[in-house]
Amino acid sequence: MMISYKHMEYFIEVSATKQILKASENLNVSQSTITMAMKTIEDKINSKLLIRNSKGIELTYEGFLFLAHAKRIVFSMNEMLNISEENNISTKGEINIALSFTISGYFFANYYAEFIKSFPNIKINIKEASRSDIEKGLLNGTFDIGLFNVALLENKLTLKYETILKSSRKLWVCSNHKFLKQQSISLKEISKENYLMITVDEASKISKDYWDNNNLIPNVIYETNSIEAIRSMVANGSGVAILADLVYRPWSLESRKVEKLNVIEEIPSIDVGIVWAKNNKTNNDVLNIFRKFMKLATNAI
Numbered sequence: 001m002m003i004s005y006k007h008m009e010y011f012i013e014v015s016a017t018k019q020i021l022k023a024s025e026n027l028n029v030s031q032s033t034i035t036m037a038m039k040t041i042e043d044k045i046n047s048k049l050l051i052r053n054s055k056g057i058e059l060t061y062e063g064f065l066f067l068a069h070a071k072r073i074v075f076s077m078n079e080m081l082n083i084s085e086e087n088n089i090s091t092k093g094e095i096n097i098a099l100s101f102t103i104s105g106y107f108f109a110n111y112y113a114e115f116i117k118s119f120p121n122i123k124i125n126i127k128e129a130s131r132s133d134i135e136k137g138l139l140n141g142t143f144d145i146g147l148f149n150v151a152l153l154e155n156k157l158t159l160k161y162e163t164i165l166k167s168s169r170k171l172w173v174c175s176n177h178k179f180l181k182q183q184s185i186s187l188k189e190i191s192k193e194n195y196l197m198i199t200v201d202e203a204s205k206i207s208k209d210y211w212d213n214n215n216l217i218p219n220v221i222y223e224t225n226s227i228e229a230i231r232s233m234v235a236n237g238s239g240v241a242i243l244a245d246l247v248y249r250p251w252s253l254e255s256r257k258v259e260k261l262n263v264i265e266e267i268p269s270i271d272v273g274i275v276w277a278k279n280n281k282t283n284n285d286v287l288n289i290f291r292k293f294m295k296l297a298t299n300a301i
Contacts, residue, residue, distance in 0.1 A: 018056035093286030100148035150273030
């Protein structure tokens with residue numbers, strides 16, 4: 001049996017829920033249907049993609065790679081089915097888009113590639129900038145669209161936004177960390193560990209807020225703008241960190257495993273949003289197409 005579109009949908013849901021039962025309930029199909037689909041995929045590509053442990057179902061390295069391909073294929077199919085009426089060469093225009101550093105590095109690339117395939121006559125100019133510079137650029141007309149963490153938005157009276165993705169923050173630990181014996185961890189417990197502080201996109205400001213709100217101080221041994229540096233240091237056991245699922249990858253550049261755990265206290269999510277100025281004079285049809293595309297692509301509609 002060949003791998004089908006449905007098989008990939010099932011695999012994506014299993015990877016998200018980490019449970020065959022939960023995935024079957026969400027998709028309204030039987031557990032046996034899900035189980036057979038997973039077996040078909042593994043048999044067809046001759047690789048073990050899923051492993052079962054006390055926490056449920058986890059992806060192997062091969063499973064993580066397959067998940068990325070499956071998401072691209074399912075997204076492309078959904079795009080074709082849902083926006084075909086707008087996908088034609090007569091749609092023309094230009095958009096100046098600004099991305100925060102995290103959105104640029106870990107979120108936008110695949111969507112950009114799909115958009116320019118679908119709308120070859122819409123020119124996109126991209127610039128990476130800080131959140132504050134993006135807001136200034138939107139207000140003075142330098143940028144038409146901004147994508148960043150809208151939880152930090154300051155100019156709420158003059159800028160409009162739509163949230164398209166909420167990404168939870170979780171604790172990252174190495175594969176043999178003592179915390180893995182627990183389902184969730186408190187900030188008090190985390191404060192006793194060597195802590196790696198991410199500073200990119202005002203993350204340290206957000207971090208300070210939730211540590212202060214709980215009257216705790218983390219034992220920070222390293223501060224950096226580099227998510228990959230933190231990933232590698234977590235994987236080799238140098239410390240722990242709290243980062244968003246948006247940037248989580250289960251393997252470091254050195255092929256060492258990084259695990260993630262829930263934090264008991266409430267930690268703010270990264271709220272990825274599309275932002276634009278209320279008085280923007282750019283072709284509204286083009287901006288609307290881009291906004292609709294991004295909402296569809298991220299399942300925000």
